[in-house]
Amino acid sequence: MSEEFDQSALEYHRFPKPGKLEIKATKPLANQRDLALAYSPGVAAACREITDDPINASEVTARGNLVAVISNGTAVLGLGAIGGLASKPVMEGKAVLFKQFADIDVFDIEIEERDPEAFIETVARLEPTFGGINLEDIKAPDCFIIEKALKERMGIPVFHDDQHGTAIVVCAAILNGLRVVGKDISKVRLVTAGAGAAALACVDLLVTLGLPKENITLTDIAGVVYEGRTEEMDPYKGRYARDTEQRTLAEAIEGADLFLGLSAGGVLKPEWLAKMADSPIIMALANPVPEIMPDLAREARPDAIIATGRSDYPNQVNNVLCFPFIFRGALDCGASEINEAMKAACVRAIADLAMAEPSDIVRAAYGGHQLSFGREYLIPKPFDPRLMEHLAPAVARAAMESGVATRPIADLEAYRRDLHTRSHRTGIAMKPVFDQARIAPKRVVFAEGEEDRVLQAAQQAVAEGIARPLLIGRPEVIGARIEALGLSMRPEQDFELVVPCENPNFENHWQAVYDRVQRRGYAPDETREYIRNDPTVLAAAMVRCGDADAMICGVVGRYARHLRHVEEVIGTAAGVTHLTAMNAVVLENGPLFIADTYVQADPDAEQLAEITRLCAAEVERFGLTPKVALLSHSNFGSHTSPSAQKMHNALQLLREQAPELEVEGEMHANLALDPEGRLARFPNSRLTGSANLLIMPNQDAANIAFNLLRMRDEGASLGPILLGSAHVAHIATPSTTVRGLLNMTALAAVQAG
Numbered sequence: 001m002s003e004e005f006d007q008s009a010l011e012y013h014r015f016p017k018p019g020k021l022e023i024k025a026t027k028p029l030a031n032q033r034d035l036a037l038a039y040s041p042g043v044a045a046a047c048r049e050i051t052d053d054p055i056n057a058s059e060v061t062a063r064g065n066l067v068a069v070i071s072n073g074t075a076v077l078g079l080g081a082i083g084g085l086a087s088k089p090v091m092e093g094k095a096v097l098f099k100q101f102a103d104i105d106v107f108d109i110e111i112e113e114r115d116p117e118a119f120i121e122t123v124a125r126l127e128p129t130f131g132g133i134n135l136e137d138i139k140a141p142d143c144f145i146i147e148k149a150l151k152e153r154m155g156i157p158v159f160h161d162d163q164h165g166t167a168i169v170v171c172a173a174i175l176n177g178l179r180v181v182g183k184d185i186s187k188v189r190l191v192t193a194g195a196g197a198a199a200l201a202c203v204d205l206l207v208t209l210g211l212p213k214e215n216i217t218l219t220d221i222a223g224v225v226y227e228g229r230t231e232e233m234d235p236y237k238g239r240y241a242r243d244t245e246q247r248t249l250a251e252a253i254e255g256a257d258l259f260l261g262l263s264a265g266g267v268l269k270p271e272w273l274a275k276m277a278d279s280p281i282i283m284a285l286a287n288p289v290p291e292i293m294p295d296l297a298r299e300a301r302p303d304a305i306i307a308t309g310r311s312d313y314p315n316q317v318n319n320v321l322c323f324p325f326i327f328r329g330a331l332d333c334g335a336s337e338i339n340e341a342m343k344a345a346c347v348r349a350i351a352d353l354a355m356a357e358p359s360d361i362v363r364a365a366y367g368g369h370q371l372s373f374g375r376e377y378l379i380p381k382p383f384d385p386r387l388m389e390h391l392a393p394a395v396a397r398a399a400m401e402s403g404v405a406t407r408p409i410a411d412l413e414a415y416r417r418d419l420h421t422r423s424h425r426t427g428i429a430m431k432p433v434f435d436q437a438r439i440a441p442k443r444v445v446f447a448e449g450e451e452d453r454v455l456q457a458a459q460q461a462v463a464e465g466i467a468r469p470l471l472i473g474r475p476e477v478i479g480a481r482i483e484a485l486g487l488s489m490r491p492e493q494d495f496e497l498v499v500p501c502e503n504p505n506f507e508n509h510w511q512a513v514y515d516r517v518q519r520r521g522y523a524p525d526e527t528r529e530y531i532r533n534d535p536t537v538l539a540a541a542m543v544r545c546g547d548a549d550a551m552i553c554g555v556v557g558r559y560a561r562h563l564r565h566v567e568e569v570i571g572t573a574a575g576v577t578h579l580t581a582m583n584a585v586v587l588e589n590g591p592l593f594i595a596d597t598y599v600q601a602d603p604d605a606e607q608l609a610e611i612t613r614l615c616a617a618e619v620e621r622f623g624l625t626p627k628v629a630l631l632s633h634s635n636f637g638s639h640t641s642p643s644a645q646k647m648h649n650a651l652q653l654l655r656e657q658a659p660e661l662e663v664e665g666e667m668h669a670n671l672a673l674d675p676e677g678r679l680a681r682f683p684n685s686r687l688t689g690s691a692n693l694l695i696m697p698n699q700d701a702a703n704i705a706f707n708l709l710r711m712r713d714e715g716a717s718l719g720p721i722l723l724g725s726a727h728v729a730h731i732a733t734p735s736t737t738v739r740g741l742l743n744m745t746a747l748a749a750v751q752a753g
């Protein structure tokens, strides 16, 4: 690892606050009443709930979602017995991974105690605090004794991550690796470097999956684990002691199909690899330095599949793919333990997910690399947002079927959907829209049907059952891109191809367009060209003629060009004078809508009133009551500039046109979002609570505010949502993600309903 990288890691840990964690309150504590509820006397009511029935602890405390990551620092990564204090960065790190990947809260607990019995006594007494115990970086064989005793004594899941988390991920990777090289698990030979916590758990699980015990050779610091060896032996490795003359890893590796390193950096020499069998699988999983660096292994054996525990090489085999999700499933069904059936379910779920279509978010997180199942993509990536929704329900189902779930989940499919929503923040805002779209899926035509993002969004729309995509493009290009992206949707069955040069409804389409544009200077011939050459025009014509229910364009090219086509061919709905565009940023407490971000550059008061009405109606689709603030540099008449005056006038118009609407203005942005500040400044405000729809005086303000918030909030955003058109049409932007397009598809389908 370079010095520069180490320096960056230290800065990451030091600034802006030391460490990686803090505690955050989930309830307000702003006044005397909150204090009385949170603490004495109110808290006593919560205590009594638990004394009445201990199961209520998961309802009135954070326990049901709280896991202890506990270590005594005796086998910290591959750094050895560096002690509890020095292990703290790793344990804080595990806590962050639990939170980030599965929304599980963690207290990291480092205990300075190397005697297993004393350690067991300490941990066993923590049961009231936690919903689960994740033991971490405790050396073998102590970890076996500790885990067994704690499992017996505690009524909550106890899981030694370095054993079982690692074994689950390793087994998924090996099963998939063998699939790639076409070898049968019952015929392969395995040699390990390491015979400790991780290695022994891995070989145990591999044996249950069908790898014959006699095909396994363990090696450790003293070499091959053979029958009769006395040095550095314990009964746990003794189970795999072999009757063999081999004494070193260099000898044992001969003819092996699999190398599994869970020991220390650099113990595998490149020159030994030549002796391995054809297409060997080399898993060098010691952290942070693997048993062999992948480039050296690749040079020595170009035919090998290579994996490490690190994120900077392909095939990261690391227990992070398991522990957040196995605990998510176990906690959510109140599992009293994590048993063999739950582990097996997790192995299968990880292995299967690698073969499903990779997600756009994973691609984005990994620099847009092509990720399809194969030698360099054996198992999913840690940033794959699908992990939680695939693994946790599989684990919960296994817990329920094996009788260890104290709070069984009645509807596992609804649970999966809920997890999906939790792993995609925009999903929470979009949930009511998706639910509605599923009721009667509509035909949505995509103008840029050859684009990768469109194809991925279409695939997801099919999988979610929210729309039937119609893709404009060349069949051979669309087919090739579907193949390259590893998507499973098929023409006719899942989507329709719309080929511009073979358009059977061309006559209808051109006539419909001509009706709209003949007075805009287009001759019949030009109109024909217009449709043939521009897929946005064709998509608009299809919607106009009823051959599609809604259209989406704009993934390529300028917004203004697409807008012109939509205005020309589709136009505004009856009673609407102008189109308008609204975006939303999804904040922690819900979406904040902003308009007009793309269409009207400098709307007057009349136009602002229309924008507000269109946007407010759309906000309701998200299951929200619109609360509108008309924003300005002026605060309730503090300025009389023309732009302040127009916001004031818009308010008067809205009071007449939509008297039921909760709208106020003109006001500063901070007061829109701060009800108490607003009340102090202007007690007669008719807006209650925080505004969820901000109407800006012009497009500059709207677009700038939206993009600022979007960057601040790491891109969780919706839109642009085009409003006021005679038929449903949406114009994406070149930066719209697959998820953004999927959200637009769901919205379009619902609007068309």
Ligand SMILES: NC(=O)C1=CN([C@@H]2O[C@H](COP(=O)(O)OP(=O)(O)OC[C@H]3O[C@@H](n4cnc5c(N)ncnc54)[C@H](OP(=O)(O)O)[C@@H]3O)[C@@H](O)[C@H]2O)C=CC1
Pocket: 074, 075, 076, 077, 078, 079, 137, 138, 139, 140, 161, 162, 163, 166, 193, 194, 195, 196, 197, 198, 199, 219, 220, 221, 222, 232, 261, 262, 263, 264, 265, 267, 285, 286, 287, 288, 308, 309, 317, 318, 319, 320
């Ligand atoms: N990628 C992943 O997800 C994970 C990786 N790991 C990595 O695996 C390694 C082992 O962890 P864990 O099992 O928890 O630790 P343990 O201390 O329980 O086991 C370590 C094992 O490695 C052996 N070993 C240590 N040094 C050498 C060496 N120089 N040559 C040969 N064997 C050696 C030890 O031998 P002996 O028994 O003789 O002491 C022991 O068998 C660490 O590097 C850790 O980072 C662990 C968990 C997950």
Ligand SMILES: CC(=O)C(=O)O
Pocket: 076, 077, 078, 137, 161, 162, 286, 287, 309, 318, 319, 320
């Ligand atoms: C990944 C992990 O848990 C370890 O290296 O110890």
Ligand SMILES: [Mg+2]
Pocket: 077, 136, 137, 161, 162
């Ligand atoms: Mg570990």
